[in-house]
Amino acid sequence: MGHRWLSIERVMKVSSSVERADFLLVYPNPVLIAAEIRDGKLLPARNKGRNPTMQYQTAADLKYAQNQTENPVRFMPIRRPAPIDGEPEDLWLTIGRIAECHIMINDYTISKRHARILVDMEQGRFVIKEEGSTNGTWVNGQRLGKAESCILSSGDSVRFGRHIFTFFKARGFYEFLKTMPPASS
DSSP states (O other), rough: OOOOOOEEEHHHHHHSSOHHHHHHHHHSEEEEEEEEEETTTTEEBOOOOSSOOOOOOGGGHHHHHHHSBBBEEEEOOOOOOOTTTTTTOOOEEEEEEESSSSSEOTTTSSOOOOOOEEEEETTTEEEEEEEEOSEEEEEEEEEEOOTTTOOOOOEEEEEETTTTEEEEHHHHHHHHHSOOOOOOO
């Protein structure tokens, strides 16, 4: 059920070679980047040492990760789930540490059902809602209370447990990628 974490390096190459309209055709969805952004720079998640969960790795990354002290930066497109025949369309994506969640974050500081994101593409509105998690959901340094929600804007910092993410709408994601220096090979 969960979505896949994708490599930001690959999409950076795409953004540097196409116009915004073409980029938005391929990447029309908002994203969560698994990194904090400070002063316009990506700060990737550090290796967690004794608790190496949430590595954002695929099998292709294992060789790369063995030679790195930091994890590769990943992002996840936020897509509304496909409607199931006979059921009303659900505009909410779940975030948590269990496989049934749309966005799975495999870490002990993440609750089974930690938070939800409302995906309203027609209105261009994205709302995050705290689901009563143990370690909290934070937006731009402010902790959300139980069942409290907050409208997300491009560039917002979102923290679940000990993991910090950056939210971008599709246009903001493209503009941010254009400011990034080219990845060294």
